[in-house]
Amino acid sequence: MLHAFNHNKSRQFQRYLGVRHDPDERRIAAEDEITSIVMGPLAFLGAPAIGMFWRNLIQLHHANVDFPAGPPSQASMRFWPRNKGIEPDLHVELCWGPQKRTVLVEFKWRARLSTPTQLQDQWQRYLKPEEQTNGYHLFIGLDKSEALGALARDDVWNGRLLACNWFDVMTVLTTLQTPPHDGLTAWGKQVMDFFALLKVPTFKGFKSLEAAVPRPEASPLFFTSPQLPRMHP
């Protein structure tokens, strides 16, 4: 769907901005659709690409990410897994040989936490204790207030809950330095274009505008004033 939205072939994304196309559509599953549209393609990429994205996102807030050096040898992204009746949005597992790291992710789109303890339950009851030790819990929403509220109510994370917004994700997408044919770069560009449609901007820097500097084609029949012959007294 990323390509369909970005090439103006579908306007279904307007539903995520509150525009209702079908009055019979009782519930717009914006959060789950966005999770699937954005993160689905990343799950198909190789372990180095998956590892680089999550490492860079955590690094935006934590200078020293508790990951082994280099790219992971294996990576999996499981969507809506269930354990003890608790269903986080995404469970990422990264492996460097025998060393494992867990990244648990809750995505939000214009919605509040389903219960005041939703994030605490995910961390303490869904995850195994050994996964909590060196794992990270990421909240990604339009703003960070729900995660900051959860932290203020009951901080059970010992610094491992990271409150992010979608703008942070866009910032990270600009930092992915990969070979041009790596799918990660192509995926990142599609995601940034999609979020521009959803009114989440990306700071790409002013150098990115160099190609757009107005340079009208010179016409042989049109002279700007300095080129006109001048009469000197």
Added chain:
Amino acid sequence: MNSLGSSITQSFGFVAKVGEQCEALAQLIKQEVSASLLKPSLSSHLLPGKWSNRYREDANGWVFSDAVWTLPLTPKAKKAEPLYLSIQLSIFNNNAEGGSIAEPLLHISCWESPVDHKEDCYMGFPMEHMTAATLHQLANGSARLFRWEANKRQPDWWTYSVRLTDLNDVNDVRALITTPVAQLLEDVDAGEQMLHDLPRVIRYSPLAGREHHYQAQ
């Protein structure tokens, strides 16, 4: 092809793209600065309020000439007056009032009032009443920080400037804005030293023939 018409269309398209990047930059700066204020060394003595923004149009009202994003900061010390951290984007500086430089600048200020062009309170020239040390550095062309003595023995108020086009990613924002601002809010002298070691920060020198006017370099 009508070259003039093409130039107008391309130029307005370019302005729209620049504006989009300026707004995204503002969001990045606001997030980064707000996050840095949570550090214990700053949160122990400064209470941040909410960001606000102001825009100023050119004389004909067709394009923005300036944009300002301001964060109020309330010192926790008794009797200390409120401070305002303002990020002032000024597009047209190719005149003596703007610093005689033909490119957009970002002025970062911590003053006793918010930057507000309607109140005639903004970074621009003529500018007076700086500290003796700032005037000395301005005279020899080495000034990177304007300082003014604050009331009631509070830390000096200050302003420094960077080129808009030197900001291209989150690392630039951290190096040129978040880190120096946090250092200046903690200790103005240490922050000024940090700015002197950052060659991309604008240096100011006297503008020949114009009292209280300075040239950005």
